[in-house]
Amino acid sequence: MQPQVNLLFSNTETIPGMTITQSLGVVSGSTVRAKNVFKDIGAGLKNMVGGELKAYTQLLQESRNEALYRMLVDAQSRGANAVVNVRFATSSVSGGAAELLAYGTAVTVQ
Amino acid sequence: MELATAIEILFFIILPLTPWILSFAGTLLYQPAKKNALLERETASAKSGDSLSTLSKPFAGKEVREFELVMASVVMGPSWIQIVIGGLLSLFGGEINTFTKIVDWARREAKQRLREQVASKGFDDVINMRIETTVMSKTRGNKDKTTGVEILVYGTAIKY
Numbered sequence: 001m002q003p004q005v006n007l008l009f010s011n012t013e014t015i016p017g018m019t020i021t022q023s024l025g026v027v028s029g030s031t032v033r034a035k036n037v038f039k040d041i042g043a044g045l046k047n048m049v050g051g052e053l054k055a056y057t058q059l060l061q062e063s064r065n066e067a068l069y070r071m072l073v074d075a076q077s078r079g080a081n082a083v084v085n086v087r088f089a090t091s092s093v094s095g096g097a098a099e100l101l102a103y104g105t106a107v108t109v110q
Numbered sequence: 111m112e113l114a115t116a117i118e119i120l121f122f123i124i125l126p127l128t129p130w131i132l133s134f135a136g137t138l139l140y141q142p143a144k145k146n147a148l149l150e151r152e153t154a155s156a157k158s159g160d161s162l163s164t165l166s167k168p169f170a171g172k173e174v175r176e177f178e179l180v181m182a183s184v185v186m187g188p189s190w191i192q193i194v195i196g197g198l199l200s201l202f203g204g205e206i207n208t209f210t211k212i213v214d215w216a217r218r219e220a221k222q223r224l225r226e227q228v229a230s231k232g233f234d235d236v237i238n239m240r241i242e243t244t245v246m247s248k249t250r251g252n253k254d255k256t257t258g259v260e261i262l263v264y265g266t267a268i269k270y
Contacts, residue, residue, distance in 0.1 A: 009179050010177055010179055010266045011179055011238050011240065011264060011265060011266050012166055012167075012237060012238045012266050013166060015177075016168070016174035016177050016268065017173070017174055043187075043257065043258075044257075046187070047187045047189070047190070047257055047258070048129055048132055048133045048136065048189060048190050049132060049133060049135070049136020049137070049140050049141075049189050050133075050136055050137060050140075050141055050186075050187055050188050050189030050192055050212065051136070051140060051141055051144055051186060051187070051189075052144075052184055052185065052186055052216075052219070053185045053186070053187050053257065053258050054185075056185040056246060056257075056258065056260070057183060057184055057185045057260075060183055060185065060260055060262075061183060064181065064183070064262075068179075086179060087240070088181070088240075088242055088262060088264060089242070090242060090244040090260060090262065091244065092244060092245065092246045092247055098244070098246065098260075
C-alpha cells in the first residue's frame with residue numbers, strides 16, 4: 001500500500017489564502033505505461049468507427065495520478081508542504097505506451 | 111454453380127468490405143449521436159454560465175475557502191473512413207476537415223467532463239485552466255499509425 005501524502009497542490013502561482021515562505025526547487029514525477037494486448041485490440045476495433053477510446057482514456061488517467069503521486073512524494077521528501085504551478089506533459093512512446101510527467105515547484109507555505 | 115458464386119461474393123466482396131461499411135456507419139450515425147448528446151450536456155451546464163476560465167486569480171478578488179487541482183481527459187480517434195479522407199485531403203493541403211472535427215470534439219468533451227466533475231464536487235469555478243494535446247500512435251513495422259489524440263484539461267477548482 002502506498003504511503004499517504006498530505007500536501008497542498010495547485011496549478012496557480014500561489015496557494016489561495018496563504019503566503020509562500022520558501023522555495024525548494026522543481027519536483028517531478030513520471031511513469032511510462034502501456035495497456036495490455038487485449039485492450040489494444042479492443043481500441044483498434046473501436047478505431048474503425050471513431051470516437052472515444054475508453055481503454056486509453058482510463059490508462060492515461062491512472063498513470064497521470066501515479067505521476068502526480070510520485071511528484072508529491074518527491075516534494076514531501078524535500079520537506080515541502082505544498083506544490084505550486086503544477087504542469088502536466090504527455091508523450092507517446094511507441095507501441096501504445098505513453099509517458100506521463102507531472103512537475104511543479106515545491107514550496108513551504110504559511 | 112449458383113451456390114459457388116454466392117460463396118465467392120460473400121468471401122471476396124462482402125466480408126472484406128464489412129469493416130469499411132461499419133466504419134462508414136460509425137462516421138455517419140454513431141459520431142453525430144454522441145455529439146448531440148454532448149451538445150445537450152453542454153447546454154444544460156451553460157445555463158448557469160461557464161465555470162471554466164484561464165484567469166490566474168479568482169474573479170473580482172473573491173476570498174477562496176477551498177481549492178483542488180482537477181483534471182479531465184479523453185482519447186478520441188478518427189474512424190477509418192476519416193483517416194482515408196484525411197490522407198487524400200492532405201495531398202492538396204489546406205484544412206483537413208475530418209481531423210479538425212475529431213480534435214474539436216475531443217476538446218469539447220474533455221472540457222465538459224471537467225465542468226461536470228467540478229459541479230458534482232461542489233466547486234464554484236475553475237481558474238488557470240490549461241489544455242494539453244498529445245498524439246497517440248502505434249508502431250506497426252516501421253510505420254507510425256495514429257490511433258488517436260489525447261486531450262487533457264486541468265485547472266484549479268475553487269469554492270468561494
